[in-house]
Amino acid sequence: MAKIEPKTDVFVITEMTQPAGKEDKCPMVKRRRCAFEHYLQPCLAELLGTSLFVFVGCASVIGNEGNHGNIQPAVAHGLALAVLVVVLGQISGGHFNPAVSLCVYLCGGMEFPLLVPYILVQMFGGMTGAGLAKAIFPSIKYVNTHGGVFTVDPAALGETVLAEVVMTLFLTTVVSMGAINSKTSSPWAPISIGLTVTANILSGGVVSGGCMNPARAFGPAVAAGHWCHHWIFWVGPLCGALITAIFTRVFLGDLKTRLILKCQ
Template sequence: MALSESKTELWDLDISVIQPEGKGLGPATDGTSGTKPFRGVFEQFVQPCLAELLGSSLFIFVGCLSVIENTEGTGRLQPALAHGLALGIVIAVLGEISGGHFNPAVSVSVFLIGGLNIILLVPYILAQICGGMIGAGLAKVPICFLTGKMFTSHVAEVIMTLFLTMVVCMGAVNECTRSLLAPLCIGLTVTADILAGGAVSGVCMNPARAFGLAMVANYWSYHWIYWVGPMSGALLTASFIRYCRPLIFWGLDTCLYNFPV
């Protein structure tokens, strides 16, 4: 959970970043050719907080849903596996951006040993708290709409697919967060999703799989859920990753959206 040097130095608050050759839009605002202070602000302070918000949301959602949907006879095993797998996965895919805390207690301990900039401590904690509320709220949606099976299944497919596609994009595609463990993380994400939400929708997350099974069994009831849900989750993932894409034109092209186009 170690952060990069730019995020761990407690007292060096120089946030200017040298603009790579060929990507500038003219002289920098501070008079130094090629320097873009705003890029440093976004990369060092905004991106990590967004990563903590997203990671906390996904971790809490999977964990809460695994407890809510825990089947009789599994005891604590199902929630324990779902919590552990979810946490390990979000750390693997988002740790390079924020350090992978997702817990105020962890952030405080890392700060006290000099591993977190003091300016980031409170924003980290706020992002984690907001992420916890979002994740718990999303997990409660199926309970609030138990009478509407279609809506419940649709929400589950959207969130579970969002989790899966986020791991694929951040772990296997993004050059700055790509990991050799991406295949394992992707497989474990499917495992965590099934453990957490298998009783809600079956956790398909793959329209091709759903279509093949429906074709063989000639059963098309509610088939649209397994297309609309996963596609919606994929769109949400892309929206988050490309969130600041327009800022590239201002020289703010950072690691988060260093994707091939």
Template sequence: MSVTESKSELFTVCGVDVVESGAKAREAPRSESSVFEHYIQPCLAEMLGTALFVFVGCVSVVGNAGLSGCLQPALAHGLALGVLIMVFGEISGGHLNPAVTLCVALCGGMKLALLAPYVLAQLLGSMVGAALAKAVSPSANFSSAAGGAFDVVQTSGAVGAATVAEMLMTLVLTLVVCMGAVNAKTKTQLAPLCIGLVVTANILASAFVSGGCMNPARAFGPAVAAKHWEHHWVYWVGPICGALLTVSMVRLFFGDQKTRVIWK
């Protein structure tokens, strides 16, 4: 996800670059700075960006504990995400979400070799962000809000509705990401704003059904910090299924000629 074209779309896994010298091209070894910028720097950006996003999200939830409504967490998550995408978009794509990374990778927006490192960096960042939120929050408020972890699903009967809600909300989010920031035919410079707004809207819409997570990393870090694992799998299964649905739609119907696998 980037304002113009994410560097994650330009990554190559090969170990050599082609360099023109006069009329003759030759192969040159990849420099250390190139390896850093193409592989290490993006993962560091994903880790830091996810840490900051989770920190803001958790602190907003803890601060909203005991209050009615979800406007504060919705605005905090959406605004923080939009700004962080603008800041880190040209380095890593500004995914900050394993479901988004999976969707972007399968839609051709980044090399599959970077999928696992990105997800690992995001999970590490989420733990750091949740730990920082715990450190700055009053212990009583932190406990009452479960540290910003998702505790909306209280009964086994509500699990199905929460999973479907997470799937559909993530479908909307990843569709905006792919069509607004990856697909060449529809990408826009307003992608960070659109992504932040859709996250805000989704949280407002589904806060009392599933909590409006849409992001396994956002669920994982707070679960570790607060030791709250009840129904945690919902926030992996729902977002991943939503991301895969978006991949199917983009690859089959809505992608540009380069992205579609049929009807080229």
């Protein structure tokens, strides 16, 4: 892999090296610094970002108790995600979502050794953010809103799964085409991603809550002890991410990303 500057594009994790002419004299120090910036620092950024995102998400739902409509949660989730991608994206890629990390890996935007650590720290970040929300809000408000847990109509499980698949497909398509694919990448990707989350919650929140993120579902489920139909918020988002990866790799990706139908 070609060497690049020691920062990464949003949603893309690549090899990091020291700038030319500034190599460390001690190889051990250099190796430790590269390992920190390539593995530990991105994982810490994902942990912090996911914690803050899930906290804002849960707090917006708990604070919206008694109000009908999804405007407050939709705006809160979208704004929080956009800001976090802007400030942490150059360190970790700004995923904060296991489904997004899976899609980014399958589209060639990150290395496999980072995939499992990312998912693990995202799950722990989800628990941390949900725990902070539980500690801050009055217990009566927390109980009345199930701590921001996504609830499902047992009579509409199929519709709920489909809604999560479609909404995550929309989100991961914006990530893939706006931040990974070089032919269509845009500096507006963080804002576009945040707006996509807002639009999805406004449109599909009434069906599934607009999760699109297993970490966002897992954290509140642990904090509140509410696991009813939790599998939906893994199956739906991961299927949506897989569909996006297939479309990107087969049809929509640039020459580097696309696996077939390349120009000679």
